[in-house]
Amino acid sequence: MIAVSSGRKLTKGEATRRAILIAAEQRFAEFGYDAARLEMIAEDVGIRQAGIFYYFPSKLELFQELTGSIHKDLLAFTQSRLSGATDPWERLMLLTEAWLDFMVARPSAARIILRSCANASSNDLYPEAYSSDVLSLLRGIIREGISSGRFTNVDSMYLVNLLSGSILHYVCNAEQLAEEHAYRPEDPVEVGTFKSILRKTARAVLEIDGR
């Protein structure tokens, strides 16, 4: 899921830089920005803490580059899934499933996004947050569906809360929410069931007739 780009062999430095970003994603997801220690990240990579500053000017900028690339990747992934589809309902389902697939495949990204949702208004950590590009894609689809008469008139905010909120919780709360055994969010059967539930939900909220 992490962009691997050009196949050219990486220099040692490039490899280290990427390893830092990958370790940072894990650690920021696990502990949150404040509690995550540069020491941990460095240890994962196999260098000393101060080595990180050769690649990133500060902890904050490391975090910001990371979250920026998560959003970029999510946007690109979603857009590629939508390409070709024109029907609003179909596009809405493709987008929802893309989000779920992305989060399931990259749970550390999901957890970082969920943490950003818990942070109130914009601050240094989350300037425009989860929002912007990815969300405006969803809003656009809902707007189209409504104006074409396919969807009932409903504020897109509610659907965002329902769909993206529950997707993030599905991926992040396996241990906490499961009755006895924690379910495995990446289990294809589980994912399939959840997709059909999301579909039922959207259909009910938008008052789409059977399909």
Added chain:
Amino acid sequence: MIAVSSGRKLTKGEATRRAILIAAEQRFAEFGYDAARLEMIAEDVGIRQAGIFYYFPSKLELFQELTGSIHKDLLAFTQSRLSGATDPWERLMLLTEAWLDFMVARPSAARIILRSCANASSNDLYPEAYSSDVLSLLRGIIREGISSGRFTNVDSMYLVNLLSGSILHYVCNAEQLAEEHAYRPEDPVEVGTFKSILRKTARAVLEIDGR
């Protein structure tokens, strides 16, 4: 919403202790456990930072007492709303609306719970998290509904994700999710609309026929 208990006049100390808990709820919600400073909390209360330690042995135990009381309050509030109702569907709707009303009335609690959801497995901060009492109430209702044949057979985990996940996002993400103007989660009209959407959602997922 915060328990006011016995009307007896508070001693100065009791008043300060409660003021600390109230300020702590705001600050932990706003910044998260790590970034919240005892200095801020003390300032809100009108004492110096070290004064907090007269009432609480440590920052962690202050936080734990706070989250414990949030869960206790949510449980009591939910149970009082459920009292009398026996029909599973009615109980499910009462519980859902109770959760939403609670979170709307006490958004700082909602944000603290959302933060706890973002924290992976149990740690010092969130021993059994959101879970336990309140969630098992919901699970019990779903189990009853299924065994009585009123609900279709669905894992309660999915409904928890949908309902509680989206409720938390509804309350916490007003600024981030609203298109232009932030919506006001406490606006009764907005709350009413969201309740009807949650109802549609639950009905669709549980395959309850019209009502």
Added chain:
DNA sequence: ATTATCTATAGATCTATAGATAATGC
């Protein structure tokens, strides 16, 4: 030669303790 990493540590916080002092309420 240039790039990458290390050691050592300065500087900035933040929690928590100790001991002094002020306010409360029987």
Added chain:
DNA sequence: ATTATCTATAGATCTATAGATAATGC
């Protein structure tokens, strides 16, 4: 007298800098 609060600071971290050293790859 007891309860509540203050001042001052110890002790523990953690990020980030400076300068030295080792590894890389043309």
